[in-house]
Amino acid sequence: MAVTIRDVAERAGVSTMTVSRVLNESDRVQSETRQKVEQVIAELGYVPNGLARGLSSQKTGVLALVVPDVSNPFFTKMVRGAENVAWHNGYRAILCNTESDLNREKAYLEDMLAQRVEGLLIVPTSDQSRRHLNLVQQHKVPVVLIDRSVEGFNYDLVEGDNLGGARRLVEHLLSLGHRRIAMLSGPLDISTSRDRLKGYRQALEDAGIVYEPELVIQTNVDQRGGYEATRQLLQLPVRPQAVFSVNNLAAVGVVEAVREAGLTLPDDLALVCFEDIDYASVICPFLTVMAQPAESFGTLALQLLLDRISGRAVDPRHVSLSAELIVRESCGAKQVRQPLELPVVS
Amino acid sequence: MAVTIRDVAERAGVSTMTVSRVLNESDRVQSETRQKVEQVIAELGYVPNGLARGLSSQKTGVLALVVPDVSNPFFTKMVRGAENVAWHNGYRAILCNTESDLNREKAYLEDMLAQRVEGLLIVPTSDQSRRHLNLVQQHKVPVVLIDRSVEGFNYDLVEGDNLGGARRLVEHLLSLGHRRIAMLSGPLDISTSRDRLKGYRQALEDAGIVYEPELVIQTNVDQRGGYEATRQLLQLPVRPQAVFSVNNLAAVGVVEAVREAGLTLPDDLALVCFEDIDYASVICPFLTVMAQPAESFGTLALQLLLDRISGRAVDPRHVSLSAELIVRESCGAKQVRQPLELPVVS
DNA sequence: GCCTCTAATGTTATCGGTAACATTAGAGTA
DNA sequence: TACTCTAATGTTACCGATAACATTAGAGGC
Secondary structure, eight states, rough: OOOHHHHHHHHHTTHHHHHHHHHHTTTTOEEEEEEEEHHHHHHHOOOOOOOHHHHHHHHOOOOEEESSOOOOHHHHHHOOOOOOOOHHHOOOOEEEOTTTTTTHHHHHHOOOOOOHHHHEEEOOOSSGGGHHHHHHHEEEOOOEESSSTTTTOOOEEEEEEEEHHHHHHHHHHHTTTSSSEEEEETEEEEHHHHHHHHHHHHHHHHHTOOOGGEEEEESSSHHHHHHHHHHHHHHHSSSSSSEESSSHHHHHHHHHHHHHHHOOOTTTOOEEEESSOOEEEEOOOOOOEEOHHHHHHHHHHHHHHHHHHHTTOOSSSEEEEEEEEEOOTTTTSOBOOOOOOOEEEO | OOOHHHHHHHHHTOOOHHHHHHHTTTOSSSSHHHHHHHHHHHHHHHOOOOOHHHHHSSSOOOEEEEEEHHHHOHHHHHHHHHHHHHHHHTOOOEEEETTTTTHHHHHHHHHHEEEEEEEEEEEEESSHHHHHHHHHHHHOOEEEEEEHHHHBBOOOOOEEEEEHHHHHHHHHHHHOOSSSSSEEETTTTTHHHHHHHHHHHHHHTTTTTOOOOOGEEEEEHHHHHHHHHHHHHTTTSOOEEEEEESSHHHHHHHHHHHHHOOOOTTTTTTEEEOOOOHHHHHOOOOOOOEEEOOHHHHHHHHHHHHHHHOOOOSSOOEEEOOHHHHHHTTSSSSOOOOOOOOOOOO
């Protein structure tokens, strides 16, 4: 059907191996021959069959990025960073969107294994991703986790300082005089939710405030989840004074619910959250956030992956990136900036 | 190295074809045999080699989505829509990010052809993408264009009503009394820029206003581009009263530049743009926009693609989706909503 | 002139599956 | 009983490249 290497070889009057050598830029081809072959390739619009190539050579030059939600700006910034590094190192990166659905995640991972990608970057859906990841490891395909760790799966990881970041956000709220602080948490089988909850509790404890379970609502870390959780919070007998949202999209839901209830931010309810939303922040610098260097997550993770692929790395490495507190209006304070700290490699 | 179909066959005491039949869910296998084989597959963690499979069967079950910028929320919403439809039809969708770079676009397209994807959804970088697209067509791989058409390439297309939308936005500005209206346009080899510019000119003409070339600035349709173009506009001897930005990200740049210049929106400069940014709009409903049904772009386009793949479609089809004017603050008027019109298939 | 060596190119087997055809065994039939 | 038919399974060739080894021809040494 399609043009094959044989067609090219025939028309150029050489063997398929010679064409193959031209394709792979081996220098063992006379320049006249090479030119002739290249001309025929152009004439026929020949594109080598990657399947056959990969099957034979065991190399595809493709890396896969697997994320739970492509519409989350944090992940897309990360993806851009990773894609760029991949590109400049001669790899293509393909992206898979799992919609936080374990079945899809499994299917995509198996598919990527089947397609023989040379490495995987993944933001796992939850600790339950471990089963899939074990399969990947069993196939000896290098993996690097981003943003979320997976319990019982010790491997290369680039994550944020979730505990510390959460703590600082809550401390900030405390410093503004808030005592009754709610947390909008994600599912506890996601490491970031766990760690941020820990940070929240530590900050409260250090301030001598008793932890009240009814103030912590577990929900999905998207806009809808934030919206519903906030409605729940607003119905409590004694309303919280402030909310710490586990991430940016959930915070959007908070804003929505608060407005719908006819209340005002930050007067009726102060709000802080993890992760910034760039575009929104420029249009109106409103949310007080713990901003993470998303693009660096991607570039660093891809570096780790390349190290793994080339066999340079040995033990699992963990990179922890600090976040930056950006104080805006939603917390009810005026603007201050803390410098971004450097990455810590352990 | 890895577990192959032969290993499975041997261990299960059957031939490779029987294993293959189990994998492909053919019913020509006795249920005992099937169970035995499935058990061995699970034991060995066998994942069939997609390369070999695709090579032999000429089918991969993979579709590719190629977009210029994964961090543009319009594109990611579109991607989600498309991915969902693909998934529910038994296809996997992989995403390629070209960064509006023709070379990357070319490389990814060739790669996707090489990987023998069964169909392509693409938001082309510009009219110059035609060369790559011709290559795709030559390989008889079904393609559907989204959002942008390509001059000289007549194929399935899902796009917005760019001319009409632009016109309505500018008419809205005119109705608010603005006469000196600037346009922040993208490169004219991108169809959306061309059509929106046309709409802008039509609206002015109909209002009896002379077109002033100095008021139209061509730039990149991202934040940086919008920022730089606005700085240029603000330095004109006679400042414009309003700006129509070709897209949402460029509008973010406008906001940035205006604020930096110590001016205020919409008092010193009114602003309207194409395409909404969901999250930003919830946090603060500020930009007056022509909102496009991004997700529908994706789902419809993928439907068209599936039709093509199954050979149902014949002539190129064009779907045009209307946009919705959402009046907020940046134009300097109070809020009004127009209903979304239904898609038109031609 | 003969031999060695190397650069350029060719031949063959193989990667891991599936398509297409072949075989086998038992059921149904006359 | 012999014969056909079909369900279950096996054999072989091939998809389109490349790895590994083979061949060839001319350059250069003696």
